[in-house]
Amino acid sequence: MMRTLLVIAVVAACGPKSAPAPLPMLPGDGDTHVAKPPPPKPPPPVDPWTGRELIGFPQIKPPGPVELPKIEEYKLGNGLQVYVVKNSRLPLVAMQLAVRAGRMHEPRARLGVAELAADMLVKGTRKRDATALAKAIDTVGGTIAADSTFEATMLSCSVMSRNAGTCFELLSDMVTQPTFPDAELAKLRDALIAKAQQRLDDPGTLASAHALNLLWGNDHVRGWVNSEQSLSSIRRDDIVAWHRSWFVPGNAMLVITGDVDPRALRGDVERVFGAWRKAPVPPTPTYPEPGLSGTRIRLVDRPGLTQTQVRIAQFGIKHDDARFFDTLVWNHALGGSGGNSRLARALRADGKPYVAVSSFDRNIDRGAFVVSAVTRNNDAIATTRLLLGEIARMAKDGPTAEEIAAAIIGITGGYGLRFQSTADFGASIVTAELHGYGQEYLTNFPVAVGHVSLADAKRAAAEILSTKAYVVVLLGDAKDLEPALTKEGWRYEKMAFTDPVSAPYVPPEVPVDAKAVASAAKLIEDALAAKGGKARLSALKAFKLVGSGMTTIAGQSVPIEIARIAVLPDKMRLDATVKPPRAPRDIEFSVAVTEKAGWQRGPNGPNGDYTVVEMAGDALTTAAFERWREPELILLKASQPGAKLTPLADDTVDGKPCAVIKLRSPFGSIDVTLYIDKKTKLLSRMTFGDGGSIENDDFSDYRDVGGLKIAYKRSTNGGGRSTTLDLKAVDLDPKVDPTLFDKPAK
Amino acid sequence: MRVARLFILAFAGVAPALAAPDTPKSVGKLPPVETFALPNGLQIAVLRSDVAPTVSVQVWYHAGSKDEPREHRGTAHMFEHLMFRGTDHVRPDVHRASIEALGGFVNAATDEDATHFSDTLPAEYVDFALQLEAERMRNLKFLKPVIDGERGGVEAEIRQQEAAPFALGLMRYLAVAYTKHPYAWTAAGNAKELDATSPDDLKKFYDIYYQPNNALVVVVGKVTLAEVKASVEKYFGPIAKGADPPRPAAASAEPEQTARRHEVAELSGVGLTMVGWHVPAARDKDIVALELAQHMLGTGEGSRLKTRLKASDPKTKRALALDGGMDAFLHEDPGMMIAVAAFADPAQADPIEAAIFEEVAVLARERTGSRRRRRPIMDPHGEPGRVPARRRRDRKSLGRGCPARRQALLLP
Incomplete structure (x- = not known):
């Protein structure tokens, strides 16, 4: 019977639409506005477990200290702190070398340097290149790795105990003698840039980054997020400088766990790591904590998303806060215990099939407390309200006695899992010791958690959780979210998901004073003189540069030849021939600009056809900018009366000190920055920023051609591409066929 | 939860596998594995380790994707999920929630030859974990709404696998490499065939393979052999021995490949x-x-x-x-x-x-x-x-x- 009805209903739904009713319906007509009797309630589903004797929760034992093997501890003459734990159950040894050099130590201009440097440590030392390092560890069946966290860089090595010497040798090699080879750097930097770009495709990660940025602002290290711009500005000399200042023995600790004889080992440690040269430990950078009064909401628009990422963030506590254990407990109850926590239960009770969690940073300085959830777009505001309500309830009433008991069982039970493997134990020691906590802390952690009382947890929750000062990030489709936000009367700032999370780094401008501007002008004059003199450069009527090298196309490195022709003042043409290996034919690109017009020619489809396109709008502006920033002539632009020059802080290019000057361009917000080698006075680098990305042109191997110094080696980086060129021919004032600039037919 | 991609199992005849033939002389001292069996055929292996105050209890069932009926591929994988969803004396998800509430975690994985379940938790609760495992060895409930829900989860995993180029390539590869043997498909399963797999089909598979004489219990951690033995006998001892399970793959031996x-x-x-x-x-x-x-x-x-x-x-x-x-x-x-x-x-x-x-x-x-x-x-x-x-x-x-x-x- 049911089946027949269903078939009819389906047929009806598929049939032609019924004709409109002949008369409009009015309120009161029919039963539209008449209260209906409540539908009969469906019988409650039968619970198959009712009346059964179920397996109950086991009898709980009070938490006690964890029995840990003794940690032997000593300091080498150079300041390296060493911890050794003997555990001979398996013939294995794990070594961890932690250096206090993490994201919190990065300079703002080089965000990402900690991660890049860590990645580079396994890519070559003075004794072994990347392959030799890999082979050395492979042949003993071990593992070796380096990674960076917010607070530290961690090198680790695990082997069978009879091969402990290999770990000693490799770790000390990596930490004291890394070579940071350029070829590997380029690959790893590209990989990190790709990772930064992937963040855009990962709504969860992107939302969390926005929450921290909104909470901490653009002037605190916790608010900074690395970007293509920051990563592409990292050069080998930055990594060398990072390593030189932070990777000193007094700033590091070595933890060895496993099947070792601590006494015999000491000699090896002294011999291998004692040679690590002592150096002063630089002070950790500190930033004033931003204040937060009231709430701030950021809407990050990602069109097309059907789900919204919700983040609620506020300031947390330091690890050494007296309320740390109390906070572990109330957070476990609020959102730290998965499906059992209050946030998850509240969502479930409200019929929302989402997960929500809360967490807080355990760092040496104050971190954040963050609540995270994912919801459907049309439910985002209601979910946010519900989460805020639960936070407020926890702040006001604290956890219940049952929640505290459950939290103590869960936290102390899970604690033992940290000591299961030899390497886990080492990692636990590192985490504790980085914050100055020793064996007693590790042993008595469960006891401390077990001592948290209802009053302690309530007080801590009330003091730490703010119901007034917090930030909210909603990442989703603004088309769905904005009407709801407006209806709710919530004020918010809006960003596109492609916008940089933290404000791009702008080098600090030296305060503009006449003297500084004059010195910048003098630098430009000196650079012009080094180039061959203003008169010689001004007399140039045309030039042609031909070079060859490699460029990246679609992530692949391919050979390229380039010819660049300029007829002053305003004609320019660029011809590039790309030679993909194994491709049936070369690919040609040409671009030409004249006073007011321009065209470009390139392949169209796979058949070897070409098309020519007239440039207009943005393309023409871009071409005009390219013409303006022509490297051979940029110094002339900078020496013109009225050129707006701003001296910036000195920097280095490939380790050589440079004076840095910003030159305002006539193209809106795009400026170019000139790096002038302090010794040779020649232009070493020119950069310009365009939105989030930055392009670098580097110049070296200057040679004399007709009274002018011309850079024979050039490299360009930015936008995920890099090109290196060696000039083959330089022709000053050549005869140029004027028709070269005419738009070709095809 | 995951479907194990690669797994080496010398399962049939557990005892010889545990005895480790050809013990090489150069391996450093390894802690001994203690083994025993119950009259119902259940094999138990215990490895004591007092490094951490924890225990891992695992139950391995000799039932993988190669044991599935050919028209219901994914059956073995379904149990990786269903085994958490209610038994006669444990409500759905309470097994997992209880272990997590104790600070531990659970996991499960299916591969071509076996399906295994693990509970990692503070060592003092080893008895509780063994009780939960014995309960689900024979008392699983086959409720249609629960099965429909889990089937959705398994099918989502299958789709996820099919979205990964490597997994997709491997699946096509195996289908070419094996012309007869069930290793031609992976343990994830086939969504269409699972749709056509009824609670009765699943119950049949469970009754054949989820038997003490087709399982191995592994306990590793800060425990004694005596306490493990006591709990195992208490909870698994009363379970009756099942019939010897059939091995359909034995009739589908892969013929020797003669050409590239x-x-x-x-x-x-x-x-x-x-x-x-x-x-x-x-x-x-x-x-x-x-x-x-x-x-x-x-x-x-x-x-x-x-x-x-x-x-x-x-x-x-x-x-x-x-x-x-x-x-x-x-x-x-x-x-x-x-x-x-x-x-x-x-x-x-x-x-x-x-x-x-x-x-x-x-x-x-x-x-x-x-x-x-x-x-x-x-x-x-x-x-x-x-x-x-x-x-x-x-x-x-x-x-x-x-x-x-x-x-x-x-x-x-």
Whole structure:
């Protein structure tokens, strides 16, 4: 019977639409506005477990200290702190070398340097290149790795105990003698840039980054997020400088766990790591904590998303806060215990099939407390309200006695899992010791958690959780979210998901004073003189540069030849021939600009056809900018009366000190920055920023051609591409066929 | 939860497997594994370790995707999920929630030969974990709404797997490599066939394979043999022995491959070349030598194949492949060793394939003392630098049959 009805209903739904009713319906007509009797309630589903004797929760034992093997501890003459734990159950040894050099130590201009440097440590030392390092560890069946966290860089090595010497040798090699080879750097930097770009495709990660940025602002290290711009500005000399200042023995600790004889080992440690040269430990950078009064909401628009990422963030506590254990407990109850926590239960009770969690940073300085959830777009505001309500309830009433008991069982039970493997134990020691906590802390952690009382947890929750000062990030489709936000009367700032999370780094401008501007002008004059003199450069009527090298196309490195022709003042043409290996034919690109017009020619489809396109709008502006920033002539632009020059802080290019000057361009917000080698006075680098990305042109191997110094080696980086060129021919004032600039037919 | 992609199991006849034949002399002292069995056929292995105050309780059922009815692929995988969803005396999800509330965690995985479940928790609650495991060995509930929900979850995992180029390539590869044996499909299953799998079908599978005489209990942690024995006898002892489970794969032995199989498939994503060889079952005496060969060829950054595939050509400055290596798919029945390479440029496919054959041929040809042999080898049971003794067999194994080869080419 049911089946027949269903078939009819389906047929009806598929049939032609019924004709409109002949008369409009009015309120009161029919039963539209008449209260209906409540539908009969469906019988409650039968619970198959009712009346059964179920397996109950086991009898709980009070938490006690964890029995840990003794940690032997000593300091080498150079300041390296060493911890050794003997555990001979398996013939294995794990070594961890932690250096206090993490994201919190990065300079703002080089965000990402900690991660890049860590990645580079396994890519070559003075004794072994990347392959030799890999082979050395492979042949003993071990593992070796380096990674960076917010607070530290961690090198680790695990082997069978009879091969402990290999770990000693490799770790000390990596930490004291890394070579940071350029070829590997380029690959790893590209990989990190790709990772930064992937963040855009990962709504969860992107939302969390926005929450921290909104909470901490653009002037605190916790608010900074690395970007293509920051990563592409990292050069080998930055990594060398990072390593030189932070990777000193007094700033590091070595933890060895496993099947070792601590006494015999000491000699090896002294011999291998004692040679690590002592150096002063630089002070950790500190930033004033931003204040937060009231709430701030950021809407990050990602069109097309059907789900919204919700983040609620506020300031947390330091690890050494007296309320740390109390906070572990109330957070476990609020959102730290998965499906059992209050946030998850509240969502479930409200019929929302989402997960929500809360967490807080355990760092040496104050971190954040963050609540995270994912919801459907049309439910985002209601979910946010519900989460805020639960936070407020926890702040006001604290956890219940049952929640505290459950939290103590869960936290102390899970604690033992940290000591299961030899390497886990080492990692636990590192985490504790980085914050100055020793064996007693590790042993008595469960006891401390077990001592948290209802009053302690309530007080801590009330003091730490703010119901007034917090930030909210909603990442989703603004088309769905904005009407709801407006209806709710919530004020918010809006960003596109492609916008940089933290404000791009702008080098600090030296305060503009006449003297500084004059010195910048003098630098430009000196650079012009080094180039061959203003008169010689001004007399140039045309030039042609031909070079060859490699460029990246679609992530692949391919050979390229380039010819660049300029007829002053305003004609320019660029011809590039790309030679993909194994491709049936070369690919040609040409671009030409004249006073007011321009065209470009390139392949169209796979058949070897070409098309020519007239440039207009943005393309023409871009071409005009390219013409303006022509490297051979940029110094002339900078020496013109009225050129707006701003001296910036000195920097280095490939380790050589440079004076840095910003030159305002006539193209809106795009400026170019000139790096002038302090010794040779020649232009070493020119950069310009365009939105989030930055392009670098580097110049070296200057040679004399007709009274002018011309850079024979050039490299360009930015936008995920890099090109290196060696000039083959330089022709000053050549005869140029004027028709070269005419738009070709095809 | 995951479907194990690679798993070595010498399961049938658990006791000999645990006894570890040919105990090599050079391995450092390893803690002893204590074993016993119950009259109902349940095997138990205990490894005591007092390093951490924890215990891991695992139950392995000798029931994997090769034991499934051919028209209901994914049946074994369903149990990886269903086993958490209610028994006679435990409500749905309470098993997991209880272990998590104690600070522990649960996991489960299915592969071609077995399905296993694990509970990791503070050692003082080992009795509780064993009680929960014994409960679900025979008391699972087969409620339609629960099964429908879990089927959705399993099918989501299948779709997820099908979205990954490597998994997709591997699935196509296995379908070419195995013409008869159920290793032709992976443990994830088939969504359409699962839709047509009823609660009764599942119950039938459960009653055949989820029996004490088809299971192994492993307990590792800060426990004593006596306390494990007491709990196991208390909870598993009363369970009656089941009938000997059938092994459908035994009737589907893979015939010897007599000619090279080669297929080019246009899938999506990155280009993949997979070249593989049939190898003996995981318990075969040649397997250690083969694993050694696989290790030398394709494990770790310094391995031969990886080095060869990823080396930058001095002229073009390009590597043959984006990445590559060799994996061993060792099973209860004869498995495969498969070399894999990923590439972006389709023109690389042929040179990559040639390089793979060449490296395997070089290894098969080598004699003691040749230049590469001198490289010390990390043999899990041997001494560094020692040349594996069974090189002749090794060569025979590698050369046996013909390689099955598959390329999944793809351009955006």
